[in-house]
Amino acid sequence: MTSTTDPALRSFVPVAPDSDFPIQNLPYGVFETSGPTAAPGETPDARVGVAIGDHVLDLTALEAHGAIGTGGRRWFGEGSLNAFLSAGRSVWSEIRSQTSTLLREDTATLRDDSTLRAQVLRPLNAVRMTLPVRIGGYTDFYSSREHATNVGTMFRGAENALMPNWLHLPVAYHGRASSIVVSGTPVRRPRGQTKADEAPAPSFGPTRLLDFELETGFFVGPGSALGEPIPIERAEEHIFGMVLVNDWSARDIQKWEYQPLGPFLAKNFATSISPWVVPLEALEPFRCPGPVQEPEPLEYLRSTRPQSYDIRLEVLLKTKTMSTPHRITLSNFKHLYWTMAQQLAHHTITGCNMHPGDLLASGTISGPTKESRGSMLELTWRGTEPISLPGGEERKFLLDGDELLMRGYAQGDGYRVGFGEVSGVILPS
Numbered sequence: 060m061t062s063t064t065d066p067a068l069r070s071f072v073p074v075a076p077d078s079d080f081p082i083q084n085l086p087y088g089v090f091e092t093s094g095p096t097a098a099p100g101e102t103p104d105a106r107v108g109v110a111i112g113d114h115v116l117d118l119t120a121l122e123a124h125g126a127i128g129t130g131g132r133r134w135f136g137e138g139s140l141n142a143f144l145s146a147g148r149s150v151w152s153e154i155r156s157q158t159s160t161l162l163r164e165d166t167a168t169l170r171d172d173s174t175l176r177a178q179v180l181r182p183l184n185a186v187r188m189t190l191p192v193r194i195g196g197y198t199d200f201y202s203s204r205e206h207a208t209n210v211g212t213m214f215r216g217a218e219n220a221l222m223p224n225w226l227h228l229p230v231a232y233h234g235r236a237s238s239i240v241v242s243g244t245p246v247r248r249p250r251g252q253t254k255a256d257e258a259p260a261p262s263f264g265p266t267r268l269l270d271f272e273l274e275t276g277f278f279v280g281p282g283s284a285l286g287e288p289i290p291i292e293r294a295e296e297h298i299f300g301m302v303l304v305n306d307w308s309a310r311d312i313q314k315w316e317y318q319p320l321g322p323f324l325a326k327n328f329a330t331s332i333s334p335w336v337v338p339l340e341a342l343e344p345f346r347c348p349g350p351v352q353e354p355e356p357l358e359y360l361r362s363t364r365p366q367s368y369d370i371r372l373e374v375l376l377k378t379k380t381m382s383t384p385h386r387i388t389l390s391n392f393k394h395l396y397w398t399m400a401q402q403l404a405h406h407t408i409t410g411c412n413m414h415p416g417d418l419l420a421s422g423t424i425s426g427p428t429k430e431s432r433g434s435m436l437e438l439t440w441r442g443t444e445p446i447s448l449p450g451g452e453e454r455k456f457l458l459d460g461d462e463l464l465m466r467g468y469a470q471g472d473g474y475r476v477g478f479g480e481v482s483g484v485i486l487p488s
């Protein structure tokens with residue numbers, strides 16, 4: 060059997076060399092054909108699909124046709140990926156292999172059946188992407204050493220930059236699942252309590268320090284029972300795939316509210332994710348070692364396998380007066396200190412249970428250089444070094460009308476495994 064990541068694979072569906080969605084990727088998403096793009100008489104519904112070039116392949120329809128499937132179970136009938144996530148790695152691999160085979164240039168089934176092809180292969184610009192997963196639980200980590208060091212240096216000085224626990228455990232907080240939105244959803248500038256250092260009392264109003272955080276996240280596949288930790292060597296069996304995450308942040312609200320329990324209203328107004336979930340299987344060729352961990356973590360966080368991935372990550376900003384987005388950050392997932400496996404092992408070590416579709420985000424992924432900083436807070440060093448944009452504008456933090464975009468991909472030999480993008484426009488308070 061040919062590996063689904065073989066660089067030599069080609070699809071009968073046209074794929075540009077710089078497309079995020081070649082046959083080696085096959086990321087999963089949920090789409091709707093409602094609204095003006097729906098065919099006459101078509102009822103709006105949510106379907107599971109995989110992206111291929113500029114098209115989406117309808118897995119819900121293919122499953123109903125019997126063209127894909129495992130043992131008669133329906134994985135794609137409910138308009139979300141949750142059932143499929145719960146199925147586990149052997150089902151994921153089988154469905155991925157079947158889908159890859161159907162799309163290959165040397166497979167006639169779809170290639171030569173124009174009727175079936177018209178039913179199951181739709182242009183991406185004719186569908187609307189929705190949240191791919193019903194997300195029950197959301198946790199956000201703080202796993203970039205460079206990000207934690209930058210923020211710690213700004214607020215506590217270089218000698219106390221990292222808190223004493225940071226090199227021993229992946230710090231996190233429990234976030235808000237209900238306000239996770241799909242790419243393209245506008246974000247309203249939140250209002251809240253802030254207090255300037257010199258002010259005698261707090262005041263209330265729109266945040267003045269609206270920021271983004273460049274992150275990735277992973278969706279939990281099979282869950283775990285309450286009381287039963289997931290050992291690190293089995294963690295990857297519970298990780299389905301990854302998305303891009305923008306953890307919108309209101310820095311002035313955060314500064315006043317965060318002590319002693321961490322972020323709350325500064326983060327819960329919106330978190331944006333990319334619509335396509337890239338399966339770990341597609342990222343396997345890009346597995347690489349992460350940063351050296353010194354001191355060595357405790358036993359339950361130790362792993363002998365390299366568990367990072369070489370994924371280039373970009374942030375772009377487009378203000379109301381700009382015609383094209385301008386890149387302001389270039390970072391890489393491989394800079395992240397704590398791995399996804401360590402995050403999952405740590406999260407469950409108490410016996411905290413996981414459910415299929417829980418989202419665990421990385422924390423801001425900053426790299427070692429100035430251009431690889433993953434937030435405005437760091438890029439402008441708390442607003443003291445504004446970013447200059449083409450056209451002469453400057454930014455310290457995000458203004459109303461600004462559009463923030465994140466993109467990411469792993470570069471293979473003649474193909475790229477990409478995430479598409481996560482974007483959002485800031486609306487006035």
Ligand code: CA
Nearest residue numbers: 272306422423
């Ligand atoms: Ca964050």
